[in-house]
Structure formats: C-alpha cells, structure tokens
Amino acid sequence: MSALNSGWQSAVKKAKKIGNKVDKIVHNYPKLPEFPLGYESLPFQIGKNVSVKSYNAFLDRSESSGYKFRWENRNVYIIEMAGLQHEAAVSVLFKCFDRPNNGANRGPIGVYGQPYHYDPTGNGEKIAPDIAVRGSNAHILLPSNPHPGFPPGDVNVL
Template sequence: MSSTSLNSGWKSTRRNFRKRFNNIYHKFPKLPETLPREDSLPLQIGSYITVKGYNTFLDENEKVGYKFCWNRGNVYIAEMANPEYEAVVSYLDDCFKEPNNRVKLGPIVVLGQPYHYNPNGAGEKYAPDLAVRGSIDHVSEPIIPHPGPPPSDVKGNPHARIVCEVANAQNITSLDTRCEDWMYEEYVRCVLGIKLFPKTTITIMGRTAVHQAMVARLWMRQASRGSVLSRNTTLAVAGVHVTEWDFGTIQYNNNTPTPTGCNALNLNAFQINIPITDAFHDPPIVGGVPTPYAVFLPGTVVGVNFVIDLFELQQAVIRTK
C-alpha cells in the first residue's frame, strides 16, 4: 500500500474518531439518518446548541450537501442541494466570472460557500451560496484575521464584497433576513437573493405547461434599476436600497396564473446590473476606519457591470427537473 493511501486512511480514521468523540462528549446537532423531503424543511436537528458548538459542527459537516441555520440555540437544515438550486448557483457563477474574459485565474474571485462570520454579531459561521471579491493582487489581504480590519472570512482571506443567496425550501422571509444580515458588514456592497417557488402545471390562454414563480431581490448601497419593493422592509443599515424582480413564468404573489413579462433575452426590465467595481471595494484604513477613495478596475477586466439576465436564469431553472 502506498504512503498516500496510508495517510488518507489515517486521516479518515482520525476524522471519524473525532466525530464520535464530539457527539459523545459535546451536545451537537444530529443529522437525519435518511435524506429528508424538501417539504419537511426547515428541519430542526438540534436545540440548546452554543455558537461554539454549532461552528464546530459545521467544521465536521461542511460537505454533506445541507445548508444549516442557527437561531438562538436551535439548529435547522434550511436547504438541500437539488438540481434547480445548482442551476441558479451555476448560472450566477458564470455571470460573475464573465468579466475575467475567459482567464481561469483572473482578478475576480468567485467562491462557493466560503465560511464567514455572521455580520450581525451573533458569531455563528455563515456560508453564502456565492461570494465574489477581487483577488489578493487587487484587494488588501487582512493582516489580522477576523474581525480585522480589514474584515476577512474565517480563514483570513479577504471578505466577500458581493454575496448571493439562493432559497428553494427556505421561505422568502428567511431569505430576506439572511440577505439583510450580510449588509451589516460595510465591505459587502450588495447582496443578491433568489427565491424559487415550486413548479406547477397550469393552463394559460389554452396552453398547458409547467410554470414556476421566481423572485430576485437586490440589496445595494446605491439605487438600482428595477421594481422597488412595495412592502415595508427593515434594512440592516441606512442607505441600503432594495429592488425586486418578479421574473418567473408566473407572478409569485398573484392568486391567478398571470405571466410576469419576463419572456425574452435582453429585456431592460429583467436585467440586473451590478457594478464590477463593487468586487474591488478596498478603502484604505486610517485609524481603524475605512476612508473614502476612488475604485479603479484592473485593466484585464472586460465590461463595467456584472449582467444577470433574468430570462436566462428563469430558463435555466424551468428546464431543470
């Protein structure tokens, strides 16, 4: 047997022993023995769990395919990876990498679920579905890991500047809360939340087809084009603008199956434009305080905005079974 195989086997044995030890001597959440149904989510798997215990639990279970949530000692499975969820994440990943102009190691870094700490101060680890930032060649690498300054993720890498959260099983209120939590961190320039509702087969104008409601909400520190939310929203901080797009094949808040109008590419009303400069937000720190400055794009970046065409996103989801 090779030394590589021996090392791999030893690491696996040690990891399994640590899990058993933690479960015996610490109060940890318990994962279900069988895969839960999506309609059973959120599924509570622990209570009276400390933040420290929750964070350790995440370290042991970060690759199990669940999205967890900690709320005042209670732990839930909030989301499971499924094809529709993955279709959204994959499409957004492509949109944010596009300005790198096909360079595999470009100035824009797009990461899937890197752990940060919840910016609202509760202390639990938070993993966004996508985190976008400039590379360490273009943004300051924190000298002091979290909380900095400048802020970092849990591993000491530069903090995300743009965050994406995708909700399939989660309700839209939970999605709003999670997105607004990110805006407590000034280095997060905007948060994009996507909510998918269940598919349904209905007849519209004599045609029977599979339809699905979908909503996009964008939290920005500057105004964005779109339909401004009509509901009252409690924002994380003053000066944050919330914009909504109802972009599914049917409207999400209508009792009758009414089309949204998102039915073709390149419709201005259904395009989200996020300034690429947001990914490179890196103000100098003077006396522990970020100071105003001008952001410049690296010369190899193509374009001015990250462009997310919601019709393309809609079709990526509706075609996924």
C-alpha cells in the same frame, strides 16, 4: 518487531475512537438525519443546546454539503437544501466572470456556492449565502483607516 508495530497501531486506533466519543459528548454536535428530507419537512431540527463553537466546528467538518443551516438560541435547524437552480445560478455567474478573469483558474474574481463566513449581525455563528461573488484578496486593498461605524444617535441609518 511487526507484532509490536501492529499492537501500537491497534492502540492508536482505540485512542482515536475514544477521543471521537469524548468529542461528541463534550461538544454536542448537530446530527444530520439518516433519511432524505423533503421541502415539506423544513425547517428540521438537528441539534439542541449546541454551542456556537460546536456549531461552527460542525460546519467546518464539511458534513453538510447540500443543506443550509441556522443556529438560533442554541438550536440548529436545516432550513433549506441546495437544488439544481442553485447550481445553475453558480454556473452562470462563474461563466460571466470567466472573461474578466482572463481564463485563469484563480483569477481576480471568485464565484462561490454557499461559502461559510461569520454572520456580522449574529453571535459569532457562521452563515452561508446562496451565492457569493468577491474579489481576490490580492486585488482588494484593506482600508488604511476602517470606518468606525454609524454616528451615535443617528436614527435615520438602516
């Protein structure tokens, strides 16, 4: 029985390897460099002809800690690296909002370092601000009648 079980496990491992190879070929994910980058080498291209879907999947896999990326015309670039100043700013803001949160681990105000979200002005790609402060969904009411946008022909809106 154990020979059958080990044979099954071996087949599952081989199938996963094949699936991963097919996934990389079909989706054309960006690839992180195997060497450390310095600020002088930025922006650094890590992907060509990458779809928005593959770019967002790359970000979701969390292989990207410490780097900021930009997807532009199907090309992916490392544009910046998070440094000590970034971490210090997140830490200071977190402490500033600790009191309004009343010491709760999950209070009404959250502080995040580089949270990924969809770019509202882009093509569906995800972006990450350096730091984000936002209220908890449980404490923010959604509008009953969302704003429809700017009036047509209003040239003074920016």
